[in-house]
Amino acid sequence: MPHVRFRAVNKEQVQKLSQTLPAELAPAMNTSPDNFTFELVATHFFSAGTTTESYPFIEVLWFARSQEIQNECAGIITRQLKQLGSYEDVVVVFQVLAKEAYYENGSHF
Numbered sequence: 001m002p003h004v005r006f007r008a009v010n011k012e013q014v015q016k017l018s019q020t021l022p023a024e025l026a027p028a029m030n031t032s033p034d035n036f037t038f039e040l041v042a043t044h045f046f047s048a049g050t051t052t053e054s055y056p057f058i059e060v061l062w063f064a065r066s067q068e069i070q071n072e073c074a075g076i077i078t079r080q081l082k083q084l085g086s087y088e089d090v091v092v093v094f095q096v097l098a099k100e101a102y103y104e105n106g107s108h109f
Contacts, residue, residue, distance in 0.1 A: 001031075001035055001037075001061075001062065001063070001097075001102065001104075001109075002025075002029065002031070002035065002036060002037075002060055002061060002062035002063075003036075003037045003039065003060075003061040003062075004021070004036065004037070004038050004039070004058060004059070004060050004061075004077075005039045005040075005041050005058065005059040005060075005061070006038070006039065006040050006041065006056065006057075006058055007041050007043045007054070007056070007057040007058070007059075008043060008045070008053070008054040008055060008056045008057055009040065009056045009058075009081065009085075010085075011040055013081070013084045013085060014038055014040045016084060017038065017080060017081065017084070018036075018038040020080055021036070021038075021076070021077065021080060022034075022036045024076045024080070025073055025076055025077075028069055028072045028073055028076065029062070029065060029069065029073065055087060055088070055089040055090060055091060056081055056085075056087055056089075056090045056091065057091045057093070058077055058081070058090070058091065058092045058093070059092075059093050059094075059095055060073065060077070060092065060093070060094045060095065061095045061097055062094065062095075062096065062097065063096070063097060063099055063102075063109070064096045070094055073092075073094075074092040074094075077090070077092050078090045078092060
């Protein structure tokens with residue numbers, strides 16, 4: 001925890017980000033770099049009946065943090081992803097998880 005999901009990004013980019021993002025995000029989130037998980041979600045996008053390309057869409061599932069920390073983390077993710085590809089737009093969405101609803105090995109946080 002946190003869990004970061006990527007859509008419309010290639011495998012090599014997610015592999016690279018799994019090495020570089022924790023170093024920057026961990027201090028901002030006040031967590032350890034080894035607490036992160038990264039997932040690449042295979043997706044297909046459509047418009048007007050045809051397959052289309054999409055901009056990167058990144059979901060961050062985490063426990064609530066301040067708006068300032070959220071802003072900082074969104075900026076870190078966006079900057080690092082744009083450094084790896086020529087993306088005009090990058091969307092980062094934060095999904096807040098309730099600690100009492102998140103279980104690890106049968107115990108909630």
